[in-house]
Amino acid sequence: MKNRSSSRFFHAKLPYLLTLPIILLVALLVVYPITQAIWTSLTDKTLGAAVDEKINFVGLRNYNSLLHSSTFLASLRITTTYALLNVIFSVGAGLLTAILVNKKFKGRGGIRALMTAPWAFPDIASVIIFIWILNSAFGVIGILNQHLPFDTSGGWLTSSPYAFISIIVMSMWKTFPFYSIVFLAALQGVPEDLTEAATVDGAGPFQRFKTVTLPSIRPTFVLLALLAFIFAFRQFSMIYLTTGGGPERDTETLVLAVYNTAFKYYDLALSSAIGVVGLIFTFLIAVAFLALQSRAEKSNS
Amino acid sequence: MIFLVSLLVIFPLYWMLVTAVQAPEVTLRYPPVLYPIDPNIKGFHAIFIEKQMGQWLINSGFVAILTTILTSILSILGAYALSWFKWRGKMAFGLMLLFTQMLPEALIVIPIFKIYSNLHWTDSLATLSLIHAAFVIPVGVWILKPAFEGVPKEVNEAAQIDGCTPMGVLRKIIIPLCSPAILAVGVVAFFASWGEYLIAVTMISTEGKYPASVGLASTMSQLDTPIQTLLSGAIVYGLPPVILYMFIQRFVISGLTAGAIKG
Numbered sequence: 042m043k044n045r046s047s048s049r050f051f052h053a054k055l056p057y058l059l060t061l062p063i064i065l066l067v068a069l070l071v072v073y074p075i076t077q078a079i080w081t082s083l084t085d086k087t088l089g090a091a092v093d094e095k096i097n098f099v100g101l102r103n104y105n106s107l108l109h110s111s112t113f114l115a116s117l118r119i120t121t122t123y124a125l126l127n128v129i130f131s132v133g134a135g136l137l138t139a140i141l142v143n144k145k146f147k148g149r150g151g152i153r154a155l156m157t158a159p160w161a162f163p164d165i166a167s168v169i170i171f172i173w174i175l176n177s178a179f180g181v182i183g184i185l186n187q188h189l190p191f192d193t194s195g196g197w198l199t200s201s202p203y204a205f206i207s208i209i210v211m212s213m214w215k216t217f218p219f220y221s222i223v224f225l226a227a228l229q230g231v232p233e234d235l236t237e238a239a240t241v242d243g244a245g246p247f248q249r250f251k252t253v254t255l256p257s258i259r260p261t262f263v264l265l266a267l268l269a270f271i272f273a274f275r276q277f278s279m280i281y282l283t284t285g286g287g288p289e290r291d292t293e294t295l296v297l298a299v300y301n302t303a304f305k306y307y308d309l310a311l312s313s314a315i316g317v318v319g320l321i322f323t324f325l326i327a328v329a330f331l332a333l334q335s336r337a338e339k340s341n342s
Numbered sequence: 343m344i345f346l347v348s349l350l351v352i353f354p355l356y357w358m359l360v361t362a363v364q365a366p367e368v369t370l371r372y373p374p375v376l377y378p379i380d381p382n383i384k385g386f387h388a389i390f391i392e393k394q395m396g397q398w399l400i401n402s403g404f405v406a407i408l409t410t411i412l413t414s415i416l417s418i419l420g421a422y423a424l425s426w427f428k429w430r431g432k433m434a435f436g437l438m439l440l441f442t443q444m445l446p447e448a449l450i451v452i453p454i455f456k457i458y459s460n461l462h463w464t465d466s467l468a469t470l471s472l473i474h475a476a477f478v479i480p481v482g483v484w485i486l487k488p489a490f491e492g493v494p495k496e497v498n499e500a501a502q503i504d505g506c507t508p509m510g511v512l513r514k515i516i517i518p519l520c521s522p523a524i525l526a527v528g529v530v531a532f533f534a535s536w537g538e539y540l541i542a543v544t545m546i547s548t549e550g551k552y553p554a555s556v557g558l559a560s561t562m563s564q565l566d567t568p569i570q571t572l573l574s575g576a577i578v579y580g581l582p583p584v585i586l587y588m589f590i591q592r593f594v595i596s597g598l599t600a601g602a603i604k605g
Contacts, residue, residue, distance in 0.1 A: 052427060055508055059423040060435055062416050063479055070476040071442050074453035081453070141344045152348050154588040159351060161587035163537035165555045166580030169562060169572050170354045173361065179569075181357060181374045218351050275446040278539040282559055296448035303452055316449040323449070327441050 075320060082313035089307055103314035112290055113298065113315065120294040123209065124273035128266045131213050135220025135265065140250075142221070143228045153225070156218035164215075164278045171211050172198070172283060201291045204284045208292055211279055216272060220265050227261035228254065260337045267330055274322065295319050355584075362386075362573035369569065385570030386578070389561070395575055397550060398557035401467055402579075405542075405553055406535040408471035409478065413531035414524060416475070417482030422512050424483065425490040443480035451544050458545060467553070470545050474535040481534070482527040489523035490516055526590045533583040554579045 082103055084096045107113045142152060159167070175197040177183045186193040197203045231254055239249045277296045280286065286293035286301055293301060299319065303312035361369055363381035389395040423429070424436065454473060455464065463469040493516055501511050517524065539555040546552055552560065558575050561567050 052429075052508060056423040056427040056429040056432070059419040059427075063420045063483075064435070064438075066416070066472065066476045066479070067438060067442055069457070070454060070473055071445065071450065074450040074457060077453035077456065078450055138344065138347050141347070152344065155348055155352060157587050158355060158584045161533065161583045162355070162580050163533075163555065163583060165537070165539055165558050165562075166358075166576035167354075169558065169576040170358045172562070173569050173573065174354060174357060179370055179374075184372060184374070214351070214354065271444055275444075275448075277446065277448045278555075281540075282562070296446045299448055300451075309452070312452065316452075319446060319449045323441065323445050327437070327444050330440065330444070331437075 078313045078316045078320070081310055082317050084310050086309045086313075087307050088303055088309045099310075103311050106311065107314055107318070112293075115290065116293050116295055116298040116315075119205075119292065120274065123205075123212075123276075123292075123294055124270045126209050127212050127216070127273040128269045130209065131217040131269050132220055132262070132265050134213065134217040136224050136262070138217070138221040139224030139228055142225055153222060156222055158218070159215045160219035162215070165282065167211065167215060168279055168282045171207070175207055195288075198283050199288055201288055204288055204292050208280050208283060211283070212273065212276065215279070216269060220269065223265060224258065224261060227258040231257045263333055264337075267326070267333060271326055271330075274326065295322070358573050358576055362570055362577055364570065366568060366570060383574075385568065385572075385574035388568065388571040389575040389578070393561055393571070393575070394550065394552075394557065395554070395578065398552050398554040399578065401551060402536050402553040402555070405467045405471045405474065406532045408468060409474040409535035410528050410531045412471065412475040413478050413482050414528050416479050417486055417527055418512070418517065418524065420479065420483045421486035421490050422516065425487045426508075426516075439480040439483055442477065443484075445477075447477060447540055451541055454541070455544050464545050465547050465551060467546070467551060470542060470553075471535065473541050473545070474538055475531070478531045478534040481530055485527050485530065486520065486523055489520040493519050529586055529590050533587070536583060 083098060083100060085099050085102075086096050138156075142149060174180045175183045177186060177194070177196045180197075183197055186197075193200070193203050195203070197207050235253050235257075236249060239253050244252065274294075275296065276294070277300070280292055280294060280297055281300065284292040286297040290298075290301075295315065296319065299312050299316045302308050302315060360376070360378050362385050363378050363383060364375070365380055365382060368375050368379050420435075420439070424432065458464045458469065461469075497515055497519075498511055501515055506514065536553075537555065538553075539559060542553045543556045543559065546556060549557075549560075554575075558572070558579060561575065562572055
């Protein structure tokens, strides 16, 4: 397929003309802003700086202060924890439910359609629902705090560690049904005769899963884990509008740190430096994604 | 078991529907009433009359339509270049798309705002759609590329013998044959823009120009807003994408998971 498609046309100029509008758009709205962020991160610019105020070049000073900032290091830890927990819980729940649905039963189509709902539901609308559900005085989950063995009286979104748990649960609600559908598609691609052969050989359900199912859905598994990681890393509005990064800065992931450092603490230069660190992360994730793709392609051919 | 899971998935949405039509004094009862008693639509009335929900939805629709048109056209051209041509820089182009797709907007929204201020492009719904398009085009290209590649070579050869130019092949053969995938790109672009909050709230400052995401978030931050009003807003804003996505889930899955950039 690959070879066939790439040799259809050879045309000296046309592909460049075709891609020119995208390249211009990305140059203006992605590449140029990135150069601006890098430049600002090397200065001492503040948000309130007047137009004629002199901005000094300070070299790597901002990066140096990041290295020694406990808030920044905490933010890195929060980002990683949030992303990894997303991968574990969302992808895990997606796989489990897919295995459950991967049988013929009445109403399966309906359940599959239903599973796309949270993914398609906009972030802001989801935030409104969860703020209501978690409301400590009247929320349907929030009022449970009277009956729990641990103290959640500080509020599900306003005290630690419940704020962090809440944003994990929200992200999980929003993503795992989608992962479940993707897993289901992969599970249905597992050859039936292989499973049958394993049964004939006396393999139990668990062994069948380990030796037949798991190897054939591994590429999907790795891909979804990476997607979940990216989703968590990019997530801004759901966290920002529920906890704002708080209480204290306990739910402030990297992307929130960029925003809060600029708009709450007015330190534009430091915010840009955090942004640049984020860009490096993005680059590494993209490279990981590529490596995965090429490995998957090799194993296919 | 699976029904229990579906129940957990659907409960927040169900609870939104119930509370939105529930009388305020019922929502404050303990233990919570799990079904509507004496339902009313005062919340819907309030979000449209006391707030500018109608205008906000129109604004969102306007931005989303522009984003959809732009994304569809540019993704078709980009996917055509990636799937049917051999050229230097193809790999770099794919890499650029992939990086853009994974980039958190929050990292560069401030420099984008500065650029827009200098161009006097802020507080405009039309220029907002440019940014939305830039971030959703990669997904569009990944949805279309495998579809374009699936068009049989023979069709193309026959067309060329008939004197079709490369652009003619795209227009007369590929686009008609791949229209379901193109439609999917349109839907994805529409709702990516429809759901976007951060860029919109940064760029748009006039309340009458708010897209629904920004309008609802600002209503939410006014602490005296009744929950029925907020949830009614969430329903009219959030349910259309849910219903449409159910129809196109197959394409969305392939687009989001197929970031292959090998040519």
